[in-house]
Amino acid sequence: MSEAVSARFRRWLKDPTVVLTIRATVAATLAYAVALQLSAEPAPLTAPLTALLVVQVTLYSTLTTSIRRVNSVVVGVVIAIGFSSVMGLSWWSLGLIILASLTIGQFVRVDEFVNEVAISAMLVLGVTRLATQAWDRVLETLIGAVVGLLFNLVFAPPVWVDTAGESIEDLARQARHLLLRIAEELGGHTPVERAAARLHEARALDQAIADVDGALRQAEDSLRLNPRISEGLLSRLVLRTGLDTLEICVVVIRVLARSLTDLAKHREEGEELLPSDVALALEELLTHVGGALVSFSVLVTTQVSRNAEEAEGRLTAELSAALASRERVAQMLLLRVQAHPKAWQLHGSLLAEIDRILDELDLEHRSRRLMEELDRASVANRERFTGLGRIRGLVRGEGWRRRKEA
Template sequence: MRDPRQWRLPRERLTRLRRDPVVVQTLRSAAAATLAYVIALHLSPEKAPLTAPLTALLVVQVTLYATLTNGVRRVNSVVAGVLVAIAFSLLVGLTWWSLGLLIIASLGVGHLVRVDEYVPEVAISAMLVLGVTTVGDTAWARVLETLIGAVVGLGCNLLLAPPVWVDEAGESVEDLARRLRQLMLRMGEQAAGPTPVDRAAARLHEARRLDHDIAGVDAALRQAEDSVRFNPRVREGLLHRVVLRTGLDTLEICTVVLRVIARTLTDLAKERESEPLFAPEVGAVLERLLAEVADATVSFAVLVTAHVSENAESAEERLTAELRRAATTRDKLAGLLLEEVRRDPGQWQLHGAVLAEVNRIIDEMDTEHRTRRLLEELDRVSAEQRERMPRLLTRIGDGMRVGRGRLAAARRSR
């Protein structure tokens, strides 16, 4: 008889696949394109109305917010291209020089109607329509198919909520923090002993690569920010967006500061050549300090990506304790470096730079500093939203005040 645990493993894999945003998005896109094609077969005069599934495939984006914005822009781009093609077919027809004018006119119209990244779609639609014989029928058939695809795509996202990419963005942020930690540990090891210039330069290049890789994390975060907009599956979407964004901003600052520390250690290695970068006691304390700051960096990332309040509280307590230990070690390092500078003032600029930059990282991850930064960002985003929708917010506020007044009146009448 087969062990029940052997059945559990395939079920767990199937559950993970069902929750995987990539799998969910693939199935949603395929379903929307197929449904749009079936509907277009009954409504469009074309034998193979492939414009409808193509539009549905493009409209069903990763997020509901992108679907709404892309659907409207794509429909506008296709309709604009069709209208330009109809005008050219009536005036000049299709020649080599009219094709060039058609492309110029289509791209200009695309910028005028503000379809953003779909500007080339205006010219593509115009060329496809102008290149057929029965321009009028094909033009309106293409418009109809585009509308069918857009409506089906929007409907699929409304009925089948798109995946939320917050967890994936959180994993990217945590991965960045772990890589920061590994680099700090390696830099601490080289500070405690003799360090060749090429090894110090390797750490500097690694810090620069890490700085460049932030762009990938930022792209994942932008995708997560869009996935929580207008998504019925997400509560407190604004808070999720602001927490992750401010957290990534802090880690980006820490990455830049770490790159400066790596540069300082490289310059110090050039000055010391075969000698240790620091005295043995100073090097040991600096290594311990970088290790403590490295652990605090990972705890900070866990705090930023924590969704459950209990996890957030424990992560904040752990981060506070680690930063407190790092601050104590920093003070000890400051005293040792002061004694070192008094004995040998030749490299006091580089010693002071290392201490100042490490202190900058500690201050950036401080819980009070983060809370203040988070509140400022929430106020800024809220103010931007109020500026965008002042009338709607005014109506909602008036409705809430009227509702509270009626409720108070009903209570007094009892």
């Protein structure tokens, strides 16, 4: 019982929401304590508020959020000082400053902190000691941002690769379970309603993909600017391309479920969805396809080389078994179509959709896709560094010297 409780507690501590709650609470408290010593305000609540906003789950998001947050407050303070020099506080001046703040906020690239520009301007415009209060607010914002950033530098946030990997594997298992349920209902007199229910389940996997994408974005951010990760780019691309492949497979499964639903609609009353021998062969094929999906997800989320070799071996075995089953099903469906050509398009689409899944899971296809993404990322990095080199050259006057020499 104690082991189960301890395991549940460890999972609880790994939850991103729990981690963010604890870290934000500690950082906000520290920011308030520092602001009490440095700010003239008796209750410098802007500092803990800023720390609360900038201490995100990852170091990269903390840094980018800090910059946008400080930028929004400074812009709001400058707007308020400019307005206060020509007008006082009234209903029309308040509306005018809100309009100006929200408009200017769109151009200074503060993203989700656009409203913070207007909030800062309103708070500063309403105080009596304008200049002192304004710059005290800027100081508190800087304190909160610096404390939040230093907190993440000293107490490095966790890397969420394992969490993203677990979500990818869970998505593959959901797809596998759906394929198994579809396979179990291929024989017999499957009603249209049941086939349509499987189609609805396939469509519901879209939400699971969105959840996995959110977890993966969080993992990608945790790898950026992280000194503990030496191959962050490769890890990001492996997970991202793996999710892209699973997303394509889920779409194909949805099309497969739609083809079976249409097949159930077009059969005659009392007719089986598929002959028993074809149903058994197709059930075996879908079972291997589901196993290949899970093996593929394990392969792309495995960090240890020995475990990766084992996962690759399992995936190869599942794909080989699926290809052999696919050939048997193709021969059976061909005979079926020759005897009953009425629904030959739907029978052919079943094989075409399974072929698409097997092609996406193929190891050569996977390696080629990963290499393409690595090349694309390398080109992007090279262009970025080339641009930075040109900027440095202009700053140093190298471009001017070259033109002068010419």
